[in-house]
Amino acid sequence: MYLSLSDWTSRKASGADRAKTVAFKASPTVIALGIVSMLTDISSESVAAVLPLYITGALGLSMVAYGFFEGMNQSISSVVRIAAGYAADRSNKPKPIAVAGYGLSMAARVGLLFATGFGGILAVIGLDRIGKGIRTAPRDAMIQQASQPEHLARSFGVHRLLDTVGATLGPLLAFVVLMLVPGDYRMVFVVSLAAAVLGLAVLALLVPNRKLVQDEFAEDRGEESSRSAPRPKFRELVRGPLGKVLLAAGFLGLLTIGDGFVYLALMEHGQLDAMWFPLLFVGANLFFLSFAVPLGRIADKTSRAGVFVLGHLALALAYVCAGAGGSLLFLICALALLGTFYAATDGVLAALAGQLAPHGATSTAIGAAQTVVAVARLFASTGFGVLWIFLGSTNAMLIAAALLLLLVPVAWRLLLSKRKEPESTLTS
Amino acid sequence: MTKQVAGISAQTRWLILAIIAVLALGSVTVYAVQAFGRYQARTTGASAAQITDKLHDGNRIVFRNTAMGQGYGQIASVAIAEPQGPRELSQTVCDRVDATTEYISCMRTQRGIPTTFETRILDAQANTVVEWPLPGVPSRTRISEGGLVATTAFVTGHSYATDSFSTETVIKSVQGLDFGNLEDYSIFIDGQELTAVDRNVWGVTFDSENKFYATVASAGKTWMVEGNLAERRMNSVIQNAECPSVAPDHSKVAYKKRRAQSGLAHWDIAVLDLKTQKEIILPLDQGFDDQLEWLDSQTLLFGMPRTGSAGDSDVYSVKTTANAQPQIFIKDAWSPSVVRTTG
Numbered sequence: 001m002y003l004s005l006s007d008w009t010s011r012k013a014s015g016a017d018r019a020k021t022v023a024f025k026a027s028p029t030v031i032a033l034g035i036v037s038m039l040t041d042i043s044s045e046s047v048a049a050v051l052p053l054y055i056t057g058a059l060g061l062s063m064v065a066y067g068f069f070e071g072m073n074q075s076i077s078s079v080v081r082i083a084a085g086y087a088a089d090r091s092n093k094p095k096p097i098a099v100a101g102y103g104l105s106m107a108a109r110v111g112l113l114f115a116t117g118f119g120g121i122l123a124v125i126g127l128d129r130i131g132k133g134i135r136t137a138p139r140d141a142m143i144q145q146a147s148q149p150e151h152l153a154r155s156f157g158v159h160r161l162l163d164t165v166g167a168t169l170g171p172l173l174a175f176v177v178l179m180l181v182p183g184d185y186r187m188v189f190v191v192s193l194a195a196a197v198l199g200l201a202v203l204a205l206l207v208p209n210r211k212l213v214q215d216e217f218a219e220d221r222g223e224e225s226s227r228s229a230p231r232p233k234f235r236e237l238v239r240g241p242l243g244k245v246l247l248a249a250g251f252l253g254l255l256t257i258g259d260g261f262v263y264l265a266l267m268e269h270g271q272l273d274a275m276w277f278p279l280l281f282v283g284a285n286l287f288f289l290s291f292a293v294p295l296g297r298i299a300d301k302t303s304r305a306g307v308f309v310l311g312h313l314a315l316a317l318a319y320v321c322a323g324a325g326g327s328l329l330f331l332i333c334a335l336a337l338l339g340t341f342y343a344a345t346d347g348v349l350a351a352l353a354g355q356l357a358p359h360g361a362t363s364t365a366i367g368a369a370q371t372v373v374a375v376a377r378l379f380a381s382t383g384f385g386v387l388w389i390f391l392g393s394t395n396a397m398l399i400a401a402a403l404l405l406l407l408v409p410v411a412w413r414l415l416l417s418k419r420k421e422p423e424s425t426l427t428s
Numbered sequence: 429m430t431k432q433v434a435g436i437s438a439q440t441r442w443l444i445l446a447i448i449a450v451l452a453l454g455s456v457t458v459y460a461v462q463a464f465g466r467y468q469a470r471t472t473g474a475s476a477a478q479i480t481d482k483l484h485d486g487n488r489i490v491f492r493n494t495a496m497g498q499g500y501g502q503i504a505s506v507a508i509a510e511p512q513g514p515r516e517l518s519q520t521v522c523d524r525v526d527a528t529t530e531y532i533s534c535m536r537t538q539r540g541i542p543t544t545f546e547t548r549i550l551d552a553q554a555n556t557v558v559e560w561p562l563p564g565v566p567s568r569t570r571i572s573e574g575g576l577v578a579t580t581a582f583v584t585g586h587s588y589a590t591d592s593f594s595t596e597t598v599i600k601s602v603q604g605l606d607f608g609n610l611e612d613y614s615i616f617i618d619g620q621e622l623t624a625v626d627r628n629v630w631g632v633t634f635d636s637e638n639k640f641y642a643t644v645a646s647a648g649k650t651w652m653v654e655g656n657l658a659e660r661r662m663n664s665v666i667q668n669a670e671c672p673s674v675a676p677d678h679s680k681v682a683y684k685k686r687r688a689q690s691g692l693a694h695w696d697i698a699v700l701d702l703k704t705q706k707e708i709i710l711p712l713d714q715g716f717d718d719q720l721e722w723l724d725s726q727t728l729l730f731g732m733p734r735t736g737s738a739g740d741s742d743v744y745s746v747k748t749t750a751n752a753q754p755q756i757f758i759k760d761a762w763s764p765s766v767v768r769t770t771g
């Protein structure tokens with residue numbers, strides 16, 4: 001394997017030690033991409049927060065069919081994700097593809113201003129999800145490209161922090177708008193569109209259009225040097241350490257049942273008024289954004305794979321808390337652990353996949369990892385739904401937690417056992 | 429980021445960004461000022477409907493007024509004899525209403541952070557008798573002559589979990605009794621007890637002060653059930669029947685029937701004769717999604733959002749005979765409820 005031939009892999013080999021000696025410097029590109037994501041999340045989450053109200057209240061339509069299409073959208077989004085990652089690697093220029101993804105979501109916001117029927121709304125939501133699927137992997141590849149290899153997880157942490165700030169502010173902004181002009185959902189959509197336009201403008205104007213793989217000889221030959229364009233092969237992706245990460249992320253993902261269920265389990269205990277339901281999401285996000293950078297930092301200094309695997313321990317404990325009781329203590333514990341889980345896994349997985357990607361396949365590798373996780377989680381929530389039906393919320397939660405606790409050591413062995421894989425020196 | 433992007437200097441790029449920011453924020457401000465003006469006009473401007481101060485008492489239809497202008501969203505009523513005539517407005521804003529001669533059940537949205545929902549019961553003088561919080565978006569309400577109130581709310585997850593939606597249906601009374609969440613009742617489908625936790629109950633209609641009909645859903649199927657409040661029990665009557673509405677003479681039940689087709693849900697109207705168990709289906713080209721209301725023994729009412737005009741809707745009437753086509757009954761109206769003071 002020529003895995004370790006790239007500059008990247010050789011530098012990362014001593015990654016954990018270097019993280020202690022090389023000073024962290026936040027890349028302007030990463031911050032710019034973080035602001036892009038923040039604005040885009042303000043845009044999408046403000047709409048998502050009022051969509052149920054808009055559909056039932058203003059349009060007078062039923063919510064039932066909406067649920068069916070959600071699952072379909074999720075699937076489309078995951079497939080598009082890996083394809084967009086591959087396209088970014090093939091063209092060696094992730095920016096235009098990211099721009100297309102953000103642009104598509106922006107177009108969906110314009111569509112929302114004019115869509116009045118149920119089909120129109122669904123088309124607009126679908127377009128938005130496809131845009132999200134397209135932009136994620138190229139964007140993460142750009143983050144990796146702009147980051148110091150020693151501080152990769154921390155860089156992703158910075159990005160996820162800004163991203164989560166947007167996701168938290170969006171719904172609040174929407175409700176403020178609706179308080180000022182009651183019933184004017186279009187006002188929310190206009191604000192959302194403005195945020196999307198700004199996000200796209202920051203991306204287009206402030207983020208440099210760099211090549212993912214720098215060709216030493218082609219520097220002066222200009223754009224036409226397509227000879228260096230890599231062709232990521234699936235076989236190369238699944239072999240070696242990256243394959244193990246995909247495998248581990250996949251089976252851990254099969255027990256990542258979705259935070260919606262965690263919130264529902266907390267509500268099932270009946271000690272919380274339903275009106276606080278939306279705020280659970282805000283609570284978990286606050287923990288996510290607080291821990292994103294510190295946990296990324298720890299991952300860089302110790303082991304990214306280790307933090308990723310142990311993050312699932314936090315998830316298992318979050319299930320236990322949510323299943324155990326509805327008192328304030330359990331509630332805060334569940335939200336804090338859920339936030340910790342996201343902070344320990346979301347950006348760290350992207351960093352891990354990017355770090356282990358074969359030469360010229362960064363974007364595909366990140367896209368593949370995210371697709372694997374997304375698909376596994378889709379199965380997880382479906383399967384868990386059945387478990388929930390037959391056993392009730394507490395039992396189902398505890399079983400999921402127990403299975404996850406069993407799988408964490410397996411994942412640990414797979415990713416961190418030293419004697420089999422020389423490549424795993426990366427984990428210190 | 430001193431490098432050039434697309435051959436434009438850093439300074440120029442920041443300038444372009446500043447211009448876009450000013451344009452975007454400026455447009456939002458302009459739109460916001462207009463929106464606020466429209467909001468003022470909608471709530472203070474002249475109503476698009478003909479308003480009267482007082483309807484002479486009698487048989488009337490109580491509904492949510494969706495005519496733009498003053499009184500938008502408020503409870504309104506018209507005389508049954510003159511449904512397109514002048515409407516009387518009450519001050520209370522509701523999303524869904526149902527009325528008897530004595531009380532009005534009103535499901536409301538309270539804007540705020542977060543937005544909350546409530547049920548408010550009003551008496552004939554529009555005074556609030558009792559109110560209680562709702563766990564989600566108002567969907568259906570029915571009130572019985574004796575003062576039983578059923579409400580169905582959509583409980584939606586947070587934005588990332590929109591696929592896990594469910595309904596919560598409770599029955600309470602004006603007098604302060606709480607009959608609980610119908611999901612907790614014993615449910616029997618064709619004699620078999622339904623134990624699945626994914627069950628959802630919605631769309632209650634009262635037949636008496638103890639007997640009611642409702643919809644039960646589990647594993648993608650729906651049933652109309654007949655319920656008994658005292659026994660806290662529901663038995664299935666017929667499959668694929670949602671949001672029942674019992675006729676004034678108690679002989680028939682009208683409901684939504686889902687057409688067997690893939691893609692978007694499409695509901696037709698169906699009427700079941702409770703004695704003969706004969707079902708008549710009234711196919712609707714446009715489909716509909718509302719809890720039906722009986723105008724008389726042969727006519728049904730339902731609300732439809734008006735295409736191309738967000739926020740507005742009309743109430744239609746349709747005869748319960750084969751091939752009957754719906755016709756506009758009350759313009760700019762939603763959630764109709766027939767109140768009979770005589771007969």
